[in-house]
Amino acid sequence: MKRILLSAALAVALPSIAWADAGHSSGEPYGEPGDSRKPARIVQIVMREADERMEFVPKNIKIRRGQQIKFVIRNNGEMNHEIVIGTLEGNLKHGAQMAKNPDMEHDDPNMRRLVPKASDSLIWKFTKAGEFDFSCLIPGHREAGMSGTIIVQ
Template sequence: MVRLSIVVAIGVLSAIGLSPTVASSEPTGHRHEIEIFSAGEPGDPEKPSRVIKVTMQESDGKMLFVPDHVEVRKGEQIKFELYNSGEFDHEFVLATTQENQKHAEAMKMNPQMEHDDPNATRIAPKKRDEIVWNFTKLGEFEFACLIPGHRDAGMFGTVRVK
């Protein structure tokens, strides 16, 4: 049904002359049409960054990030070195709490959704990945795992930008 909806949407967009930038070859894929992010912008991997190592894990029925709180300065570029030490796939999605909660609801409808956005990554057990991010906006932001049930099990943290 999802595949049929995507095919119909591509046909409609093509018929009216719009580019189907949201659709992808993978029906479980997901990419934002407009590249505007609440927490800043993708960083430049060629420029110096402060490294923050974040581990994803399960412990005593909880799922969590260690550390679960980070403080950065406005304009600072951070390289998040992510390691999934757990037994399940986990995600790191950087946005506002409200955006992540809304996105988590969408994930419940499509639990195999994968992200193709610079502020998000899914990591298999015992694997590593990284996100380089330039925090251009003041405020408090959230990183969370939006796989159904994971955020509810405690898998979220905060980034405070001062």
């Protein structure tokens, strides 16, 4: 019976630990998922490849602390891209893990992956002031220029 209980406890705890090790945790320093029923400032972001680079347009976004943002994201490129909102340290750590596991799939509220010519949205509430990162963590994409900064004042 103890072995069954221990196995059940590990089955519940290990995914949470793995999720936290990947740079995810509850109470993120950069905010929390937004509420689609509440008003939000709309910020459009385009993903694209241009002149042998990959990029987000715009690359820098300024917002107010406490503001809920609806990112309307469009992949105008010819490749799959993703956007991951986080701290620079967390995104770099997660990017290193993705380099080892390029087929890693996500279903986190702070990220979206889009096929070419697709659109999606992501609602996020920035609860703390600071400088945060958004990146495409598909291996090689951030290194090709696909990152940006969110400044929360």
